[in-house]
Amino acid sequence: MASSSSTLPVALLQFNATVGDLDGNARRIAAMAREAHAAGARLAVTPELALTGYPPEDLLLRPAFMQACDAALAQLAKSLADLPDLHLVVGHPKTVGDDVRTRSMAVLRRVNAASVLHAGRVVGGYAKRELPNYQVFDERRYFTTGRELGLGPLVVDAGGFKVGVLICEDAWFDEPGAAAKAAGAQALVVLNASPFHLGKAAEREARMAERARALSLPLAYAHLTGGQDEIVFDGASFAVDATGAVRARAHSFEEQVLPLRFDIAGGASGELAPLPGEEAQAWGALVTGVRDYLGKNGFPGAIIGLSGGIDSALVLAIAVDALGADKVRAVMMPSPYTADISWIDAREMARRLAVRYDEIAIEPMFDAFRQSLASEFAGLPEDATEENIQARIRGTLLMALSNKSGRIVLTTGNKSEMATGYCTLYGDMAGGFAVIKDVAKTLVYRLANWRNAQAEARGEPAPIPERIITRPPSAELRPGQLDQDSLPPYDVLDAILARYMEEDRSVDEIVADGFERTTVERVARLIKVNEYKRRQAPVGIRITHRSFGKDWRYPITSKFRA
Numbered sequence: 001m002a003s004s005s006s007t008l009p010v011a012l013l014q015f016n017a018t019v020g021d022l023d024g025n026a027r028r029i030a031a032m033a034r035e036a037h038a039a040g041a042r043l044a045v046t047p048e049l050a051l052t053g054y055p056p057e058d059l060l061l062r063p064a065f066m067q068a069c070d071a072a073l074a075q076l077a078k079s080l081a082d083l084p085d086l087h088l089v090v091g092h093p094k095t096v097g098d099d100v101r102t103r104s105m106a107v108l109r110r111v112n113a114a115s116v117l118h119a120g121r122v123v124g125g126y127a128k129r130e131l132p133n134y135q136v137f138d139e140r141r142y143f144t145t146g147r148e149l150g151l152g153p154l155v156v157d158a159g160g161f162k163v164g165v166l167i168c169e170d171a172w173f174d175e176p177g178a179a180a181k182a183a184g185a186q187a188l189v190v191l192n193a194s195p196f197h198l199g200k201a202a203e204r205e206a207r208m209a210e211r212a213r214a215l216s217l218p219l220a221y222a223h224l225t226g227g228q229d230e231i232v233f234d235g236a237s238f239a240v241d242a243t244g245a246v247r248a249r250a251h252s253f254e255e256q257v258l259p260l261r262f263d264i265a266g267g268a269s270g271e272l273a274p275l276p277g278e279e280a281q282a283w284g285a286l287v288t289g290v291r292d293y294l295g296k297n298g299f300p301g302a303i304i305g306l307s308g309g310i311d312s313a314l315v316l317a318i319a320v321d322a323l324g325a326d327k328v329r330a331v332m333m334p335s336p337y338t339a340d341i342s343w344i345d346a347r348e349m350a351r352r353l354a355v356r357y358d359e360i361a362i363e364p365m366f367d368a369f370r371q372s373l374a375s376e377f378a379g380l381p382e383d384a385t386e387e388n389i390q391a392r393i394r395g396t397l398l399m400a401l402s403n404k405s406g407r408i409v410l411t412t413g414n415k416s417e418m419a420t421g422y423c424t425l426y427g428d429m430a431g432g433f434a435v436i437k438d439v440a441k442t443l444v445y446r447l448a449n450w451r452n453a454q455a456e457a458r459g460e461p462a463p464i465p466e467r468i469i470t471r472p473p474s475a476e477l478r479p480g481q482l483d484q485d486s487l488p489p490y491d492v493l494d495a496i497l498a499r500y501m502e503e504d505r506s507v508d509e510i511v512a513d514g515f516e517r518t519t520v521e522r523v524a525r526l527i528k529v530n531e532y533k534r535r536q537a538p539v540g541i542r543i544t545h546r547s548f549g550k551d552w553r554y555p556i557t558s559k560f561r562a
Helices: 022-038 057-059 063-079 169-171 176-184 200-217 279-295 310-323 339-353 363-372 385-403 415-420 441-457 468-472 489-500 506-514 517-529
Strands: 008-015 043-045 086-101 104-120 121-127 155-158 160-168 188-190 218-224 223-227 231-234 238-240 246-249 256-263 267-270 302-305 326-333 356-359 410-411
Touching: 008 160, 022 043, 022 063, 022 256, 022 506, 043 188, 043 200, 057 063, 063 086, 063 104, 063 121, 086 155, 086 188, 086 385, 104 160, 121 160, 121 188, 160 176, 160 238, 169 176, 169 188, 169 200, 200 218, 200 238, 200 246, 231 279, 238 267, 238 410, 246 256, 279 310, 279 441, 302 310, 302 385, 310 410, 310 441, 310 468, 326 339, 326 385, 339 356, 339 441, 339 468, 363 385, 385 410, 415 441, 415 489, 415 506, 415 517, 441 468, 441 489, 489 506, 489 517, 506 517
Parallel strands: 008 043, 008 218, 043 086, 160 188, 188 218, 246 267, 302 326, 302 410, 326 356
Antiparallel strands: 008 256, 086 104, 104 121, 155 160, 218 238, 223 231, 238 246, 256 267
16 A cells, blocks of 8 residues: 555554553554554554553543553554654543642643654644543543643644544534644544444444535544443444545454555545444444453353343353353252243253353242241231342352352343342342343343344354243242233333433423323332432443443432422
8 A cells, every 4th residue: 555645545443452451552552553554554543542441530540550651652652663654643641731749649630642653752742622521421520621721733744645633522523623624634533432332333424424524524533442341342443535425444343453545635445344233233242341341350251140031041142152152151040930941941042052051949048038037027928028039049149159260240130120120139130240231121132033043044053042032021039920010011111211211301201202101100210219229230231322320320319200
């Protein structure tokens, strides 16, 4: 890919950063930069805060961390000194101004920065001008804007072709891109760490297409991939030409060096990978989230309580895709109310996925609890108390197996259950990572059917037995129990939850959409009174724009009821 003043070969370094692993991230950036250079690139671009991983959160408040970032950046520049015809744009945090000491801490002014590395040195820098402070973003807690500091645009001259540098949110606003063009930019590159939610990839491309058309400049978008706690980054880095047409796109949920070319006439060209459909996006996010949460935190494997129901079946299939069958263990813990078909289906699914499968009956322990509490409960009917005891026995067993083996317990509660409190504190909520915490029950069924269809298309057995998908869902904590005994039908429940929780619609507005008022009011009440449970739930993967994590910060104690 030869360069000239009328064209520029570029590479987007889409990689999976680990927060705080400065040396490891720097080595990976250097290796990808060398791969890009070997492919002909003369400008390579990392994602936002690539050196630290995103989001580093309160690590940024530690002066020692910021000093280590500076040292890692300098070392990265030196490590590429033998590539004098490559300009590398790297995202990292940077301290600006003086270190002001107080009695308790060092108060630093920081910027979310991009630096240009060339011939072993840092030869240019940029500070993000628009700081997001919504959904999972909290950048105003940590950073000062480049605008506040009076810092201007950055335009990189790479072999006579001039490229303006923006960082993520900057490209969603008019001023930063316009300033870069006024400073001579013939194209734009945007460093990004944009957390995944369903439909976000298409939204990004549409907004960047608008920016390219408004400025009549081609634009390339370098994006992270991988999981970080509850957040997942989906990759799918891309480039649009000056008309807004997508001309290059990297694959989703995998590392990749994406070569592309800008030209002086506003063109952009390169490999164009397809965007996955919604179920494929969700599956990719969930698999990535599990793989990286366990891998980056050093867990040797996972344990799942397999009930014979749809939720635990889906979590088991995700875990096997993420980790491999050898790292996943399924444990069936039948009670006196467990149906025979639950045993049969759980055993069959474990066989299909070739995971270790064990059965530990909880009836002896359940009987012991009831005997110990008999005098306290004398004359009182059985109710949710006894149901919760069963769930808590199972949670205790799973956590004991986790403690002995080091494997993490993956919980199996879905978003519909978390919203309405249809889950047991210290029972089925016990565990280390909540895989489908942001997956509504209706989507659980869609994903199960999608995964089975993918297997069948490859000539493989479906991982989830069909009866698990088709039988009515039940917690099996009392005779003949069904979820719909105490909850609205899931299609109704999920539609109300989407409006109330994700769209912030009022009860009256939802009723106006045709839902029964008593049902809407009951669902809204369940959401509110179960906030205390959700605060004690494990972190889980975010796949919607409003998850029960950093997106959701409602008070436990509140009298507001609309």
